[in-house]
Amino acid sequence: MKNYTVAINKYTKYDENLTNLLFEQMKAAGVSKEMLDNKKIAIKPNLVISKKPEAAATTHPVFLKSAISALKMFGAENTTLIVAESAGGPYTTATIKNHYSVCGIDESCGAPLNYSTDAQIVMFPEGETCKRFNVISPIAEADVILNVCKLKTHSLTKISCAQKNYFGIIPGIEKFEMHAAYSDQKDFRRMLCDLSEMLRKSKTLINVCDGILGMEGNGPTGGTPRKFDVVLTSLSPYCLDLAAEKILGFEGTAPMVTLAKEKGLCPDSADKLNIVGDKIDELVINDVVAPDAQRKTFLSELHGLFGGKVANFFSPKPYINSNKCVGCGECVRSCPMHTIELVEKNGKKQAKINRNKCILCYCCQELCPLVAVDVKQNILIRLVH
Ligand code: SF4
Ligand code: SF4
Numbered sequence: 001m002k003n004y005t006v007a008i009n010k011y012t013k014y015d016e017n018l019t020n021l022l023f024e025q026m027k028a029a030g031v032s033k034e035m036l037d038n039k040k041i042a043i044k045p046n047l048v049i050s051k052k053p054e055a056a057a058t059t060h061p062v063f064l065k066s067a068i069s070a071l072k073m074f075g076a077e078n079t080t081l082i083v084a085e086s087a088g089g090p091y092t093t094a095t096i097k098n099h100y101s102v103c104g105i106d107e108s109c110g111a112p113l114n115y116s117t118d119a120q121i122v123m124f125p126e127g128e129t130c131k132r133f134n135v136i137s138p139i140a141e142a143d144v145i146l147n148v149c150k151l152k153t154h155s156l157t158k159i160s161c162a163q164k165n166y167f168g169i170i171p172g173i174e175k176f177e178m179h180a181a182y183s184d185q186k187d188f189r190r191m192l193c194d195l196s197e198m199l200r201k202s203k204t205l206i207n208v209c210d211g212i213l214g215m216e217g218n219g220p221t222g223g224t225p226r227k228f229d230v231v232l233t234s235l236s237p238y239c240l241d242l243a244a245e246k247i248l249g250f251e252g253t254a255p256m257v258t259l260a261k262e263k264g265l266c267p268d269s270a271d272k273l274n275i276v277g278d279k280i281d282e283l284v285i286n287d288v289v290a291p292d293a294q295r296k297t298f299l300s301e302l303h304g305l306f307g308g309k310v311a312n313f314f315s316p317k318p319y320i321n322s323n324k325c326v327g328c329g330e331c332v333r334s335c336p337m338h339t340i341e342l343v344e345k346n347g348k349k350q351a352k353i354n355r356n357k358c359i360l361c362y363c364c365q366e367l368c369p370l371v372a373v374d375v376k377q378n379i380l381i382r383l384v385h
Helices: 018-029 061-072 093-103 162-169 174-181 185-202 237-247 255-262 298-306 330-334 363-367 379-384
Strands: 005-010 040-045 080-083 119-123 132-136 144-154 158-160 204-216 224-234 274-277 317-320 340-345 348-353 373-376
Touching: 005 018, 005 237, 018 061, 018 204, 018 224, 018 274, 040 061, 040 162, 061 080, 061 144, 061 204, 132 185, 144 162, 144 224, 144 237, 158 162, 158 237, 158 255, 162 185, 162 237, 162 255, 174 185, 185 237, 185 255, 204 237, 224 237, 237 255, 317 348, 330 340, 330 363, 363 373
Parallel strands: 005 274, 040 080, 040 144, 144 204
Antiparallel strands: 005 224, 119 132, 144 158, 204 224, 317 373, 340 348
16 A cells, blocks of 8 residues: 655744654654664755755755754664765765855764765666666665755746755766756656656655745745745655645646656645645645746647647746856856857856757756846747736
8 A cells, every 4th residue: 555644744943853853754654663774874965056054955954964863763773874965066075075065064964974976877677768877876875765855946847845856866967968868848857757766666765855944936046045834754755745736835736746646656636645743734835936937827838739849939948147147157067958158248258048959957047156047938928928
């Protein structure tokens, strides 16, 4: 029988009582000592970009420490623990160190931090879209993954929560290559689902979500911090995302949740989840700002009528905000299609996008440290609305 349990609680602070809450949530979700005994456990936070915890782009250090402490409360024997994450840019020891440092993560979190850049191929013959993944070694070798994700909006997938956090097990800039290889957004989502399934079928997944201070607007890195005041735990990344989608007021609209439903990986409605803790209906926030790239309008939906042929024309596109751009080149390095260049404009360097090759992955927006990439609707849609 499928485990559709999601433990959900209203929680407003990063404080010392969070450990007990997470321990109770893990127990309710089905975690046991036997599940952890003699296991290699990898802890996967979301450290997508080097930003301080108050920017709400990354897992809060107190939340990470609390999740690790909660796991230790099970008293499992003969375990090994390691924190491992591959952020958005190059995967080098220097960049890993920088991410930990800026994001406020150190070994006081309760587990050693990974600094190795080793990765290994993991085959997944059952994958619908992708049957072979290169995965950072601490994750590939783990028996159990403690997925300590962050509750945010996301330009490409509308929400970033449990499933999306697993993309950070692909080493560094190989993530851009995967964006290029799966340039159709539907294919990209199927690939991400294959990645989660590869993990779910070979390991125990414990998904905990830091939704205390989350992000709305142009997440996962350039949005606005917003208190969601919620903590979630589930053994199923799909059920956790289904609950998170409802809490953010996006029910039925986050494409990766829709895909999980279609594949029978979670129920077709959050109402069918086995919710433990607080009532989900009382935690729903109805005014969370969606990413600009995900704002659906009457005209932007029309592309479905043309078999997708004019989808690109009507889709929201990235624009460089010349008032903010300092020509650092981060977007040039992160664009999977190599369609951004630095040009001289008014005596200073600025990024310029060649939109003909753009696949609308929004990596440029995600990795711009100065939030200088805007996403705008097609001019016709803007005029109509
Ligand atoms: S858009 Fe952002 S990432 Fe790109 S060059 Fe300008 S400041 Fe740097
Ligand atoms: S320009 Fe931006 S949205 Fe377009 S392909 Fe490059 S990174 Fe992706």
